[in-house]
Amino acid sequence: MRVAIIGAGPAGLTAAETLRGYDRKIEIVMLSAEPFPPYAPPAMADYFLTGRKETIFWKGEDVARRLEVDYRENVRVVAVRPAEKRIALEKGDAIEYDRLVIASGSSLYAPIPGRELPGVYDFKSLSAARALVERGKAKAGGKALILGAGFIGVEIAILLRELGMGVTVIEMADRVMPRMLDLETAEIVLGAMRERGITVRLGTKAAAFLGKRKATGVQLESGERTRADVYVAATGVKPHVEFLEGSGIETGWGVRVDGHLRTSAEGIYAAGDVAETFDRMTGERYVHAIFPNAVEQGKIVALNLLGFETRYAGAETMNSLKHLGLPVMAVGAMAGEEELRARHGNALRKIFVTNGRIVGFRLAGDISAAGVLHSLMLRRTDVGALRNRLLDPRLSAGALALDAMRGESGMRIGA
Ligand SMILES: Cc1cc2nc3c(=O)[nH]c(=O)nc-3n(C[C@H](O)[C@H](O)[C@H](O)COP(=O)(O)OP(=O)(O)OC[C@H]3O[C@@H](n4cnc5c(N)ncnc54)[C@H](O)[C@@H]3O)c2cc1C
Known part of the structure; x- marks a missing residue:
């Protein structure tokens, strides 16, 4: 079998x-649009x-060779032509497959006029990040x-x-990281950013990048024009699906997949930021573009390709x-029927509870409770009797298990 x-x-x-x-026998060909x-x-x-390579090349720079994968960079x-089981490449070649995995990730989403102008940078790929950092270094002090x-x-x-630039961030919402943080946690982050000398302008909307041959400024909706040495668009991400147009593979915001991560086309799967799956807690269709989901989905797709029926x-x-x-x-929902909250200076713990179950939480300063809160949330444990324990700075799985054994928490072990 040949998997592309x-x-x-x-x-x-x-x-x-x-x-x-x-x-060991499956033929695997893996394509990357980037030269890394x-x-x-x-x-x-x-x-x-830091210049550290171990984390970025997380499986080693020689991973393709070790896995005996036919890895083609810069391709x-x-x-995609499902009826012919072929994919067409930019330079005119084609690749045939028996099974196909679409794992093309996401790219910058910046619906702002002038976004295409030279001199507008982003940080959505290693190529883009390298260009931005080179520019930042060249303009250090700017x-x-x-x-x-x-x-x-x-x-x-x-x-x-850190590279020595004066930095201003423009955000149209009333807080930083609006899709991820409630107002109180966002204010703690805002304070930490300002302490680092970063200027943040909230409630401010950009209308366009200005310039003819290159970016020379940003026009705000208020009419104000502002200039800088380096312009960066960080307005969102969008699944990389453009190349699927005309393939017949169903897409919404991302590539639509079923509970086994199969697309609408026979023998074709999708995983990672490109895949429109569903939220584990609410069941709603969603693209949750984060690393652990991409890894988990990559694994599930492979298991299904190997014939293990895996949901x-x-x-x-x-x-x-x-x-x-x-x-x-930040984990899960940022509101619930009930909010449990404890704050000491910049150490904030907020837990959102609906129907007695944790539906999300936000932690700042001290994130040591993340593991146990996450586990209670995923297991949909009734935390009714645990309210005070959840806000205890010493909260840990071990402490809860001990309470449960003593019958003090109201929670059954394994509940
Ligand atoms: C700056 C930054 C910080 C992040 N930090 C976190 C974090 O702290 N925690 C977290 O959970 N997540 C984080 N994420 C998100 C996380 O990186 C993504 O969820 C994850 O990389 C998705 O993996 P993927 O394999 O689906 O897609 P990607 O990592 O985007 O990889 C897709 C690959 O497909 C290639 N490709 C695309 N189109 C084509 C094509 N037509 N032909 C050939 N190749 C193609 C691309 O070149 C790319 O290499 C961060 C993302 C960024 C950009």
Whole structure:
């Protein structure tokens, strides 16, 4: 059997590694539009800050050789033809497959006029990040303007500040990381950003990048024009599905998949940021573009390709902020029928409960409770009797298990 994998990110690489772990004979061809060994995007900022390669090339730079994968770098897929079991490449060649895995990830989503102008940078791929960092280094001491204070925008702000730039972030919402954080946690993050000398303008909307041959400024909706040495778009991400147009493979926001991560076309699966799966807690269709989901989906796809009928349990929303000097963690919903809250300075724990079950939580300053809260949430444990324990700074799985054994928590072990 010949399996072709489009994309060598965490989803594609995990699919390849899992296939190879079970079967030495399967022929695997993996394609990447970029000229690098398979890498982990969450480690890009660390890579540029420290030069460390171990985390970015998370399976080793020689992983394709070790897995005996026919890895083709710098190769862009431009079309998929399910009826012929062929994929067409940008340079005119084609590749045949028996089974196909679409793991093409996501790209920048920036619906702002002028976005295509030279001089507008982003941080959505290693190629793009490298170009931005080179520009930042060349303009050290100059000014950077970042549109979007989402998770990636905040990471870029910290990175460019570390490179010695004066950084301003423009965000149209009333808080930083609006899709991830409730207002109170966002304010703690905002404070930490400002302490680092980053300027954040909330409630401010950009209308366009200005310039003819290159970006020369940003026009705000208020009419104000603002200039900088480096412009960055960090306004969101969108599944990489353009090359599937005309293939007949069903897409919505991402590639639509069923509970086994099969697309609408026979023998074709999708995994990672490109796949529109469903939320593990709510069952709603969603693209949760995070690393652990990509890895898990890559594994599930491979198992199904190998003939193990494996259902996907659903995607999670979970993210943590690195490099801020203040750990922050966001998991699941950011509101519930009830809110449990404890705060000591910048250490905040907020737990959202609906029908007696944890539906989400936000942690700042001290994230040591994340593991146990996450586990209670996924297991849908009734936490009615645990209210006070959940806010205890010493909360741990061990402590809860001890309570349960003594019959003090109201929780059954394994509940
Ligand atoms: C700066 C940054 C920080 C992040 N931090 C975190 C974090 O802290 N925690 C977390 O959980 N998640 C984080 N994420 C998200 C996480 O990186 C993604 O969820 C994950 O990389 C998705 O993996 P993937 O394999 O689906 O896609 P990707 O990693 O995007 O890989 C897709 C690959 O497909 C290739 N490709 C696309 N189209 C084509 C084509 N037509 N032909 C050939 N190849 C193609 C691309 O070049 C790319 O290499 C971060 C992302 C970024 C950008």
